[in-house]
Amino acid sequence: MKVLTSNREKVRSTGKVQAAPRTNNKALYGLTGIAFLLLVWQSLSMIFGQMVVSSPLTTLNALILLASEKSTWSYILITFKRLIAGLLFGSVIGLGLGIASGLNQKIKLMLEPLRWVALTIPAIVIAIVAMLWLGMGNAQVIFVVTVIIAPVTYINTVEGLLALDEKLIEMGRAFNLSKKMFLTEIYLPGIGSSVMAGLTLTVGMGVRVVVLSELMGAQDGIGSAFSTAWTHLDTPEIFAWILISLTLMGILEFGILLPIRSRIMRWKVQSE
Amino acid sequence: MIRFSNVSKSLGGLSVLSNLSFEIKTKEFITILGPSGIGKTTILRLITGSIKPDSGSVTVTESKIGYIFQEPRLLPWRTAYENISLGLRAGGMDKKKAYNTALKWMERLGLKGFENYYPAQLSGGMMQRVSIGRALAVEPDILLMDEPFSHLDMELKISLLSMLEDILDEYRTTVVYVTHDMLEALRLSDRILKMLPGHNMEKLDINDREAVIHNFISDFIRTPAG
Ligand SMILES: Nc1ncnc2c1ncn2[C@@H]1O[C@H](COP(=O)(O)OP(=O)(O)OP(=O)(O)O)[C@@H](O)[C@H]1O
Numbered sequence: 001m002k003v004l005t006s007n008r009e010k011v012r013s014t015g016k017v018q019a020a021p022r023t024n025n026k027a028l029y030g031l032t033g034i035a036f037l038l039l040v041w042q043s044l045s046m047i048f049g050q051m052v053v054s055s056p057l058t059t060l061n062a063l064i065l066l067a068s069e070k071s072t073w074s075y076i077l078i079t080f081k082r083l084i085a086g087l088l089f090g091s092v093i094g095l096g097l098g099i100a101s102g103l104n105q106k107i108k109l110m111l112e113p114l115r116w117v118a119l120t121i122p123a124i125v126i127a128i129v130a131m132l133w134l135g136m137g138n139a140q141v142i143f144v145v146t147v148i149i150a151p152v153t154y155i156n157t158v159e160g161l162l163a164l165d166e167k168l169i170e171m172g173r174a175f176n177l178s179k180k181m182f183l184t185e186i187y188l189p190g191i192g193s194s195v196m197a198g199l200t201l202t203v204g205m206g207v208r209v210v211v212l213s214e215l216m217g218a219q220d221g222i223g224s225a226f227s228t229a230w231t232h233l234d235t236p237e238i239f240a241w242i243l244i245s246l247t248l249m250g251i252l253e254f255g256i257l258l259p260i261r262s263r264i265m266r267w268k269v270q271s272e
Numbered sequence: 273m274i275r276f277s278n279v280s281k282s283l284g285g286l287s288v289l290s291n292l293s294f295e296i297k298t299k300e301f302i303t304i305l306g307p308s309g310i311g312k313t314t315i316l317r318l319i320t321g322s323i324k325p326d327s328g329s330v331t332v333t334e335s336k337i338g339y340i341f342q343e344p345r346l347l348p349w350r351t352a353y354e355n356i357s358l359g360l361r362a363g364g365m366d367k368k369k370a371y372n373t374a375l376k377w378m379e380r381l382g383l384k385g386f387e388n389y390y391p392a393q394l395s396g397g398m399m400q401r402v403s404i405g406r407a408l409a410v411e412p413d414i415l416l417m418d419e420p421f422s423h424l425d426m427e428l429k430i431s432l433l434s435m436l437e438d439i440l441d442e443y444r445t446t447v448v449y450v451t452h453d454m455l456e457a458l459r460l461s462d463r464i465l466k467m468l469p470g471h472n473m474e475k476l477d478i479n480d481r482e483a484v485i486h487n488f489i490s491d492f493i494r495t496p497a498g
Pocket residue numbers: 283284285286288306307308309310311312313314315342
């Protein structure tokens with residue numbers, strides 16, 4: 001056997017996905033942004049008073065108080081579970097229908113009106129209708145999140161498929177890939193980046209929607225906590241729950257989605 | 273065996289092939305020669321069935337095809353060895369065995385150490401070698417090669433050519449090789465199908481020395497005059 005080598009070739013890049021030295025700088029800019037927000041928050045509370053905007057410190061106190069209550073944690077968990085369930089259902093439905101539409105023009109045309117309706121109806125209306133149909137609680141909240149998430153994932157999936165290189169598909173045919181291999185080797189990885197980008201967006205939407213629909217149609221969860229705090233006019237507690245919602249979103253985005261994303265997008269190597 | 277009978281094909285309103293007929297026997301090495309845009313790639317695409325003729329018929333009796341495209345066409349989200357094993361796995365080989373076979377090909381193609389690199393991390397020549405490995409690994413009944421070395425530097429081109437010759441000595445198969453380089457064509461093939469402007473095709477047998485030499489020389493004489 002003959003083995004070939006050529007010393008002329010250079011490898012363009014190493015396997016590292018992120019450039020290391022810049023990370024510190026990035027964190028610095030991020031922290032500056034947070035400091036700025038805190039400053040604005042403090043000023044607003046000084047201008048309008050604690051009843052309207054509770055200060056960061058008061059909020060922190062309320063937060064510590066909340067943390068000592070068992071119901072707080074169970075509410076967070078309930079909301080988290082609903083959110084995950086809704087995101088999962090919505091993504092799976094959006095992905096499935098999106099792949100079907102991307103591969104079949106007729107299905108796409110048939111789904112177009114549904115997509116339009118789902119995207120156009122305001123979340124609050126969906127929440128009201130869901131309450132009418134499903135009553136209060138889990139089913140209602142999960143339904144609303146699903147209905148909001150699915151069309152967004154759907155659109156990203158269809159677009160991802162449209163952007164897929166025809167030549168790769170021709171390659172797959174020439175090498176006799178099965179339907180299953182087309183899916184796992186070409187379609188799914190090919191739409192990965194646009195679906196993941198969509199998912200980051202939908203998580204933010206999901207948190208908002210889950211809180212909204214809980215506020216209207218649930219006796220537990222973060223949304224209902226907002227409603228209780230609101231009836232008591234407990235401003236610090238409202239602000240504490242806002243912080244909790246943000247944290248939840250942060251965990252989802254940076255703790256779950258980002259790692260998945262960089263795992264999936266490993267192949268997109270930075271070119272320096 | 274590959275047979276084109278009176279094949280015509282238009283692409284985007286342009287008549288690319290018209291009334292084309294030829295036959296390629298099993299285990300024959302055929303070179304398709306011709307200037308850019310004349311329809312060489314179109315012939316290969318007709319052989320794989322990825323496009324259908326407008327009229328006439330294309331008959332291909334073998335089913336296992338290895339295709340080295342004009343550009344590497346690798347899956348960007350799969351590593352080098354995963355790309356090479358793609359056709360093997362499509363042919364039903366289990367993952368582990370396919371990967372092992374792919375690793376052997378990597379070594380043979382001088383890509384040892386780059387198994388886990390993604391295409392974006394490889395140089396153009398390395399990507400093309402992965403693409404060559406992917407096509408050869410399936411041990412195809414028909415090997416289609418579309419100017420596989422045209423983007424590579426001379427040194428690499430020569431070494432890959434001689435490697436290809438070695439492999440084909442060991443493992444004889446039907447080859448359709450596309451190039452516009454007459455020297456490559458003469459070196460490798462049993463027969464040359466030379467595509468000419470105006471939907472013409474000249475068929476040259478490499479053993480018919482006189483015709484080959486005549487053709488070769490007239491090519492050089494004609495070129496400067498345009
Ligand atoms: N999808 C397409 N739509 C429209 N026209 C096409 C398409 N594919 C190829 N053509 C045209 O068909 C002609 C033949 O193309 P082909 O790719 O077969 O040429 P080629 O001989 O392989 O050229 P090259 O040596 O440059 O690769 C060209 O004029 C090209 O513009």
